[in-house]
Every structure is written in structure tokens, then in C-alpha cells.
Amino acid sequence: MPGPLDGIKVLECSTWGFGPIGGMMLGDLGADVIKIESPSRPDAARYVESVAGIPNMMPDGHSALFEAVNRNKRSLALDLKSERGRELFRELIVDTDVFIENYRPGTFEKLGLSTEALTELNPRLIHAATAGYGFKGDEAHLPALDAVGQARGGFMYSGGGPNDPPNWNTLGIADVMGATCLAYGVLAAIAGRELNGGKGQRIEVSHIMATMWLQFWGISVGMMQGLNLWPRFDRSKAANPLWNLYRCGDDKWLMLGILEAERDWASFCRAMGLDDIIDDERFTTLSAMGQHCEDLIALLEARFASAPRDEWEQRLLTQPNLIFTRVQQIGDLISDPAVLANDYLVSHDHRHFGPTQTLTHPVLLHNQPASLRRDAPELGEHSGEVLQERLGLSEAELATLSADGVIG
Structure with missing residues (x-):
């Protein structure tokens, strides 16, 4: 079944996670994404030995990271430092809808492939560019990866306890959020193009802004209140003990998410078998709970420790409106009933790894659903196919380009 972006042509010149995940998301939705890499210096994610200390290379020599973030793409190995390579790129741009790049700002300008130069060839082109620090200011030219967004965007002070040092989230939060913002921007620009007489535009996304947006709630409220640091969570002193981990x-751990603690206090106590403290004045209002939070937390810790998690889940389900859930690890997700019921993980016979599971697209479109149509490409796997299909090159021309090192 065709996706909502079926027929949209994307050229992606990007590496690591920020750009590739954005391109992947468009590919999931049906776009024809062609990943362009240097024949001699391809995406470094193809060969990185470890990620966050975890061995990354699979037994057959393929990179798990690269395979994860480059599905639904074709590969064109093209030397953009050669004049012939740039000529071919310009020819491809003529009927391309979207160009994604996440190299250091200024890289494509030095190659003569600026937004102005490219949109002169194709006024409908949407040029999506990424940066660590944004595109203005003295730091705009500096290189950046995920850690820059987390550090400069304030995110490293969002996790851990009050006295802990800054904490780097090893899951690539800035890259993933940046990529999501990039895909969102591309979709907005496509819609805008259709409503604006067919004119494309440049869109820009940075690690810092994407990570700030991930903290939208805290930053917005904090700025209104003049806060320098959003409070870090200390479970031993949670002002609302019914919004806490036990x-x-x-x-095993259980997370309570009972925001309206006063309303739900009595039903919570009944579910927990704590009827004797329903009328305890230390806990009957949220203000009182906050004043006596350590006492209540200690009481609840002892209570939760007296039985396994499954039992507490069943007991809490006997009362309406109580918000709670289990705290899980990644490995628990493969058997999670909500994950399974909603097909958030899809089974897939990977061409290198065999049967495996992977995340589906985060948004379900009922009439034009996203799909996993192809695994990540080998370097230059589709070079000839793309250049014949898009530019009509002959086998002899392809052979010459290959011999000259222009394509791989």
C-alpha cells in the first residue's frame, strides 16, 4: 500500500543519527530516499565499533546502528569533491523534492551547492539543513554531535538526583529529537509548497533547539517563574508521594502517576490495604502530604516491599482513576501487552541478521500506513540503478564513472 509520501524524492547527505533518522522517517512514509555517501569516506556509522560502550558491530560485520537508522533507503556512492560528481548531483537536484544534509554548516556552500544555487536549479526544492549550535552566531561553524545538544540545551541537568553531576543520556536523545523535528519541518514545508504556488524553502534544525523543545514544558514554565534550574527529582522527598517510584x-519497580492526589487518596488507600490512614491529617491534602512526604514515602516503601509487583498492579486496578504502571527495561518491551496489541514492534526477516524485531513508525496513519520496505543499503548498492533511473545514464557511462572513482 502506498504511503502518504509516495512519489516524493529525497536526497540525503548525512551521517551518524540526526540526518539519517530524519530521512528514515520520510522513507517510512513512502518517500524514495537516496542516501548519498562518499565512495572513499562513507557514513562513519557503518564502521563504529561501539555505541555508549556497547559493541555495535554484528557478527557478520554490519553495524547495528547504521542498519537501525537507514532503513527504507537506496544508496548512491558519489564523490561530491569531484567536478563530475557535483554535476551529477546538480542533475539529480532538478527533480528532487527534498535535500537533507547534516554536515558542518558551510560544507555544501564550499562545494558550490548552497541553498541559493540549488533552488535556482529547482525552485520547488526543500533544503533541510542541520547544525549543532544553529546557523547564526560565532559558534555556527563548529562541529557537533548528540552530546552537544544535551549539554548546551540544558538536558544533562534534567536527570539524576539533586546532588548528582550532569548526566548524559546515552540513548541519543538530541539526535532522535532533532531528526523528528527535521522530519516535521520537511512535512510542513511540503504542505506549504502545495499551498504556496509550488515554491520550496530552506528549513533549519539544531541540536540545541531540538533538545530545548524536548524540555518545552520545563523551560516554558521555568522561564515564566525565573528558575535557573528545573528541580531534579529526589524520590525520597517527592512533594507528591503518589507521583513517585516504589x-x-x-x-521490580512501580510508578505511581496520581496527579490529583487529594481526589484519589481514599481509593488509593483502599487498594493498598491502608484504610487506617485514610483520615490521617498528615496526608489528607496535597499540602500536608508535601510537609510529611518523607513519612508517607517511608510508609509506602514498606508497604510495596511486602508483595510482588503483579499483586500491587491487580490491587490498584480494583479502584477507578488510579494512574500507575510498571517500570520496564528495553528487554521487557517484547512481551508488553500494549506494545504487542498496537504493533509498536514489528517482526522482520532482516537480510543480514535474520528474524528480528524493530520499532515501527511512531505515528499510525490508518489509510496510508508507514511501512518497512527495505533494509539499510550497502554502500553504493543502488548507484547504477539510481543514475540510470533518474538521469538515464548508460552502462558505458556508469563504467567510466566507476573507473574514475566518481561513483562506487
Whole structure:
């Protein structure tokens, strides 16, 4: 079934996570994404030995990271430092809808491939560019990866306890959020083009802004209130003990998310078998709970520790409106009932790894759903195919380009 972006042509010149994930998201939705890499210096994610200390290379020599973030793409190995390579790129741009790049700002300008130069060839072109620090200011030219967004965007002070040092989230939060903003911007620009007489535009996304946007709630409220640092969570002193984590008797954790603590206090106590404290004045209002939070937390910790998590889940379900859930690890997701019911993980026979599971697209479109149509490409796997299909090059021309090192 065709996706909503079926027929949209994308050229992607990007590396690591920021750009590739954005391109992947468009590919999931049906766009024809052609990943352009240097024949001699391809995407470094193809060969990185470890990610966050975890071995990355699979037994057959393929990179798990590269395979994860480059599905639904074709590969064109093209030397953009050669004049012939740039000529071919310009020819491809003529009927391209979207160009994504996440190299250091100024890289494509030095190659003569600026937004102005490219949109002169194709006024409908949407040029999506990324940067670490934005495109203005003295730092705009500096290189950046995920850690820059987390550090400069304030995110490293959002996790851990009050006295902990800054914490780097090893899951690539800035890259993933940046890529999501990039894909969102591309979709907005496509819609805008159709409503604006067919004119494309340049869109820009940075690691810093994307990571700030991820903290929208805290930054917006904090700025209104003049806060320098959003409070870091200390579970031993949670102002609302019914919005807190508790370790159960089987060493598994449960998260309470009961925001309206006063309303739900009595039903919570009944579910927990704590009827004797329903009318305890220390806990009957949220203000009182905050004043006596350590007492209540200690009481609840002892109570939760007296039985396994499954039992507490069943007991809490007996009362309406109580918000809670189990705290899980990544490995738990493959058997999670909500994940399974909604097909958030899809089974896939990967051409290198065999049967595996992967995340589906985060948004479900009922009439034009996203799909996983192809695994990440080998370097230059589709070079000839793309250049014949898009530019009509002959086998002899392709052979010459290959011999000259222009394509791989």
C-alpha cells in the first residue's frame, strides 16, 4: 500500500543519527530516499565499533546502528569533491523534492551547492539543513554531535538526583529529537509548497533547539517563574508521594502517576490495604502530604516491599482513576501487552541478521500506513540503478564513472 509520501524524492547527505533518522522517517512514509555517501569516506556509522560502550558491530560485520537508522533507503556512492560528481548531483537536484544534509554548516556552500544555487536549479526544492549550535552566531561553524545538544540545551541537568553531576543520556536523545523535528519541518514545508504556488524553502534544525523543545514544558514554565534550574527529582522527598517510584517485594519497580492526589487518596488507600490512614491529617491534602512526604514515602516503601509487583498492579486496578504502571527495561518491551496489541514492534526477516524485531513508525496513519520496505543499503548498492533511473545514464557511462572513482 502506498504511503502518504509516495512519489516524493529525497536526497540525503548525512551521517551518524540526526540526518539519517530524519530521512528514515520520510522513507517510512513512502518517500524514495537516496542516501548519498562518499565512495572513499562513507557514513562513519557503518564502521563504529561501539555505541555508549556497547559493541555495535554484528557478527557478520554490519553495524547495528547504521542498519537501525537507514532503513527504507537506496544508496548512491558519489564523490561530491569531484567536478563530475557535483554535476551529477546538480542533475539529480532538478527533480528532487527534498535535500537533507547534516554536515558542518558551510560544507555544501564550499562545494558550490548552497541553498541559493540549488533552488535556482529547482525552485520547488526543500533544503533541510542541520547544525549543532544553529546557523547564526560565532559558534555556527563548529562541529557537533548528540552530546552537544544535551549539554548546551540544558538536558544533562534534567536527570539524576539533586546532588548528582550532569548526566548524559546515552540513548541519543538530541539526535532522535532533532531528526523528528527535521522530519516535521520537511512535512510542513511540503504542505506549504502545495499551498504556496509550488515554491520550496530552506528549513533549519539544531541540536540545541531540538533538545530545548524536548524540555518545552520545563523551560516554558521555568522561564515564566525565573528558575535557573528545573528541580531534579529526589524520590525520597517527592512533594507528591503518589507521583513517585516504589520498589516492590520482587525487586521490580512501580510508578505511581496520581496527579490529583487529594481526589484519589481514599481509593488509593483502599487498594493498598491502608484504610487506617485514610483520615490521617498528615496526608489528607496535597499540602500536608508535601510537609510529611518523607513519612508517607517511608510508609509506602514498606508497604510495596511486602508483595510482588503483579499483586500491587491487580490491587490498584480494583479502584477507578488510579494512574500507575510498571517500570520496564528495553528487554521487557517484547512481551508488553500494549506494545504487542498496537504493533509498536514489528517482526522482520532482516537480510543480514535474520528474524528480528524493530520499532515501527511512531505515528499510525490508518489509510496510508508507514511501512518497512527495505533494509539499510550497502554502500553504493543502488548507484547504477539510481543514475540510470533518474538521469538515464548508460552502462558505458556508469563504467567510466566507476573507473574514475566518481561513483562506487
